[in-house]
Amino acid sequence: MKKGLIFLFVFFLCFQIRAQVKQPNIILFLVDDMGWQDCSLPFWDKPTKLNATYHTPNMERLAAKGMMLTNAYSNAVCTPTRVSLMTGMNVARHGVTNWTNVNSNTPTDFKDSLLQPATWNYNGLTPERHYTNALQHTVVATPLPQILKEAGYYTILAGKAHFASSGMPGASPINMGFDVNIGGSAAGHPGSFLASKNYRQNDKDTSWAVRGLEKYIPEDLYLTEAITRETIHTLDARVSNKPFFLYLSHYAVHVPYDKDIRFYQKYMDAGLTDTEAKYAALVEGMDKSLGDMMNYLEKNGLDKDTYILFTSDNGGLSLKGSRSGEPHTQNLPLKQGKGSLYEGGIRVPMIAAGPQIKPGSVSKQYIVSEDYFTTILQMANAFPKTVKQVVDGNNFLPVLQGKQKSIDGQKTLVWHYPNNWTNVNVKGISWASAIRQGDWKLIYFHKQQILELYDLSKDIEELHDLSALEVAKTKTLAHLLTQKLKERNASMPSWLSTGKTIAWPNEIPILANTNEVIE
Amino acid sequence: MKKGLIFLFVFFLCFQIRAQVKQPNIILFLVDDMGWQDCSLPFWDKPTKLNATYHTPNMERLAAKGMMLTNAYSNAVCTPTRVSLMTGMNVARHGVTNWTNVNSNTPTDFKDSLLQPATWNYNGLTPERHYTNALQHTVVATPLPQILKEAGYYTILAGKAHFASSGMPGASPINMGFDVNIGGSAAGHPGSFLASKNYRQNDKDTSWAVRGLEKYIPEDLYLTEAITRETIHTLDARVSNKPFFLYLSHYAVHVPYDKDIRFYQKYMDAGLTDTEAKYAALVEGMDKSLGDMMNYLEKNGLDKDTYILFTSDNGGLSLKGSRSGEPHTQNLPLKQGKGSLYEGGIRVPMIAAGPQIKPGSVSKQYIVSEDYFTTILQMANAFPKTVKQVVDGNNFLPVLQGKQKSIDGQKTLVWHYPNNWTNVNVKGISWASAIRQGDWKLIYFHKQQILELYDLSKDIEELHDLSALEVAKTKTLAHLLTQKLKERNASMPSWLSTGKTIAWPNEIPILANTNEVIE
Numbered sequence A, B: 001m002k003k004g005l006i007f008l009f010v011f012f013l014c015f016q017i018r019a020q021v022k023q024p025n026i027i028l029f030l031v032d033d034m035g036w037q038d039c040s041l042p043f044w045d046k047p048t049k050l051n052a053t054y055h056t057p058n059m060e061r062l063a064a065k066g067m068m069l070t071n072a073y074s075n076a077v078c079t080p081t082r083v084s085l086m087t088g089m090n091v092a093r094h095g096v097t098n099w100t101n102v103n104s105n106t107p108t109d110f111k112d113s114l115l116q117p118a119t120w121n122y123n124g125l126t127p128e129r130h131y132t133n134a135l136q137h138t139v140v141a142t143p144l145p146q147i148l149k150e151a152g153y154y155t156i157l158a159g160k161a162h163f164a165s166s167g168m169p170g171a172s173p174i175n176m177g178f179d180v181n182i183g184g185s186a187a188g189h190p191g192s193f194l195a196s197k198n199y200r201q202n203d204k205d206t207s208w209a210v211r212g213l214e215k216y217i218p219e220d221l222y223l224t225e226a227i228t229r230e231t232i233h234t235l236d237a238r239v240s241n242k243p244f245f246l247y248l249s250h251y252a253v254h255v256p257y258d259k260d261i262r263f264y265q266k267y268m269d270a271g272l273t274d275t276e277a278k279y280a281a282l283v284e285g286m287d288k289s290l291g292d293m294m295n296y297l298e299k300n301g302l303d304k305d306t307y308i309l310f311t312s313d314n315g316g317l318s319l320k321g322s323r324s325g326e327p328h329t330q331n332l333p334l335k336q337g338k339g340s341l342y343e344g345g346i347r348v349p350m351i352a353a354g355p356q357i358k359p360g361s362v363s364k365q366y367i368v369s370e371d372y373f374t375t376i377l378q379m380a381n382a383f384p385k386t387v388k389q390v391v392d393g394n395n396f397l398p399v400l401q402g403k404q405k406s407i408d409g410q411k412t413l414v415w416h417y418p419n420n421w422t423n424v425n426v427k428g429i430s431w432a433s434a435i436r437q438g439d440w441k442l443i444y445f446h447k448q449q450i451l452e453l454y455d456l457s458k459d460i461e462e463l464h465d466l467s468a469l470e471v472a473k474t475k476t477l478a479h480l481l482t483q484k485l486k487e488r489n490a491s492m493p494s495w496l497s498t499g500k501t502i503a504w505p506n507e508i509p510i511l512a513n514t515n516e517v518i519e
Helices: A002-019 A049-053 A057-065 A078-087 A144-150 A195-200 A223-236 A264-269 A274-299 A369-379 A471-487 B002-019 B049-053 B057-065 B078-087 B144-150 B195-200 B223-236 B264-269 B274-299 B369-379 B471-487
Strands: A025-031 A067-069 A154-159 A180-182 A244-249 A306-312 A350-353 A361-363 A412-417 A432-437 A440-445 A450-455 B025-031 B067-069 B154-159 B180-182 B244-249 B306-312 B350-353 B361-363 B412-417 B432-437 B440-445 B450-455
Touching: A025 A274, A025 A369, A057 A274, A057 A306, A057 A350, A078 A144, A078 A369, A144 A154, A144 A244, A144 A369, A154 A223, A180 A223, A195 A223, A223 A244, A223 A274, A264 A274, A274 A306, A306 A369, A412 A471, A432 A471, A440 A471, A450 A471, B025 B274, B025 B369, B057 B274, B057 B306, B057 B350, B078 B144, B078 B369, B144 B154, B144 B244, B144 B369, B154 B223, B180 B223, B195 B223, B223 B244, B223 B274, B264 B274, B274 B306, B306 B369, B412 B471, B432 B471, B440 B471, B450 B471
Parallel strands: A025 A244, A025 A306, A067 A361, A154 A180, A154 A244, B025 B244, B025 B306, B067 B361, B154 B180, B154 B244
Antiparallel strands: A067 A350, A306 A350, A412 A432, A432 A440, A440 A450, B067 B350, B306 B350, B412 B432, B432 B440, B440 B450
């Protein structure tokens, strides 16, 4: 009888412990416009010239403490990725398919001679109904910080927000469920990274001003540093009985490439052009922020209980004029860059460290923006009853914890970019949809009305289009992509000449390559 | 010859020292809606019941370190005072005669059955031209922080701004020449003082939200405390080779009277009503901030080089509904309160401490809002070449430094309130102009079309109208007031029935009191 009571007591004790699941802190460290090769940490199977160019010791340090994901993806431009992170919805479903303007009701597409962009949510993600061309999240989407807040988290946004246009409630991170907003607004980039320019607070047009950091101007802090300092100050001021979710979303390494004198000269000495030296310095300043955050966690005994997820919102910028060198080569071995559905536009660095993540590990599991939503809720042990949207993201926490090592060959990633990003009329930039399943990737180019198929396990550079050689695979993926787009109510571009929407991928004729026979 | 050289050297050395005038730090500690008797420090010639009610030990401490000015004035409501502080212009000249709405192009006057309010600058003070109904300061006014900034000061606004309506450039303190803005906007009061209400950040209508202090919410800091903490953090982050100008403009002690649990209960225990206990606690929280700032200066060895000017923007609120007790008695012995040109609406606490100000001193010199502009520039040794406006303020630094002890009997103060503040139709609230010269004060009541004359040296309570007994004095002051209003282009109310503007003060008939003869 006595033994039975003790057993019962121990049983209830265990139950009690199980019920009080500890919620870890979570930092989503999101860099803006950082390419897959913009670091000294090699994400390919061998170090590259670019890896030797950049200095990111803290990314190396984080990788040593955790796991690198070498097949991590984003969308081709920023706002679509950010809305996927916030909602767990694929871009084809949430409809914020391009970057949003600071001004409301102002689509950002460049005029094209052939195509009319898809109807899209150019006002962004916003927490109230009745705004046209906006993802109305009281109806269809509950944002991540709102869910985490309700689950007991203290939620902080530091840096860039860019969820919606000015005048939309979603332009304010507070309305998205963040407890604290450090410098976020409708702006997609800062007016200036320089304290000497007051982070553009004094301009006539203050749309791109970064607000609330004026106190760091006298010390002449570069914006990345000012955001980091204010973040640490905010963490210091928090009440420690709550776990925190920190969305540390740096304006770096987006343009303008303002000179960061702390790091600039050494890249000039290494022979880089002025532009590239400024860019490399911007990258290293961002890396220092990562190191500062890691130091903060270690100093305060928080590193064991804190997940850090490090990634970027799209591939590196590769356009002529903004960057030095031949255009579309800035992400080599990857093809093209930001704005493209080739790997250069969507493959991004990803490092994860935290509880149960094995130091120095690597995973090839492919993941994409919306997967973070699901994974972070899993990390937070937050299982909300009222997530209003259909969530497309998958939980990759088992991958991080080493419980699922091999690639899930059935998982599909879908990209959809039915917009015109720039006036650069090059196949690959803008106007495309794509799907990845296993190592296979199919891209549908809207304007050219063609499909291209690549085997990424052998051809990460996307130089060998296999669509005519692997007709069955092409057809299967074209069918799957069409199905995914349709079930997500994807909006497609239309022909200016006829007003008709373009064909679905599975309607594109596939001609088997008969060259081998003829030769 | 050698002696001559030494003499020359000493001469140039002295000249050099004279040329490098040291610029002191300056704190303008401005309380909102604080009445002349809302403190334990007596500003009258004897302690009152109200002095015994409130606890403001740090005001007492500041008075012991410096000088009390017992005849200090403001305007009858907030924005007019704030614009006078910023420009040195009298209210009749700057034309922002009433408080400004958060929304632009929205006059704040209550509808009246007899009078149409004067044409006034209801959009406030704003640094760009071409805004209608706004004081256009690139044309007519250079604001104080802009001048100080150009003179080498580091300029900080903490708390309430309320210089202009939303959408006007002047709504942002940064555009007024402040380097740092802590929580200032177009709002004239906070949505809430409570961290538990997120300082109203999460409301649907965030017009009255106080932004940028979210990091203090977890500690559940009352707004006054959060502003003080962020101010100290900003001072800590400054580069010390610049002097600072801190405009610490608390939202306290304006409504809403949110309960400050640090101080509330002791006032309940003392028998105050719930409303009055909340109000007294709000006052004490403000006083603690003053103490915290004094502690900060002392701890950092700055107190010797820093001026503190403590005052309020108008008299204490005395309306039924907002305060307990009989209306218009909350500033006794002064008559009425906020919104009135009787002493209760315009006489405010004033304490000054700093270099060359004698500890424990008292002055009866009468001063008003626009005098701070001139005096602060004098303190700062800032003599700008391009102050665009006509400045009405006088320098009272010699009074503070004991160089001018007696009242300047020729100095005039002018008030002008040609607006309808509330729906309280009581003579004295709204609709008036007034002048003080020496101990004499003349009030012109627009609606009643009468003049009242008081000798403040004998009748601070304004119970004995002497206009009919002292006809010559009445006529002199009515003439002087008219002259001042006209030369400042004062706008007057008009009669709704005829559309004609009301009479000037010198057009009002004065009937000699013949009662004494009849009796």
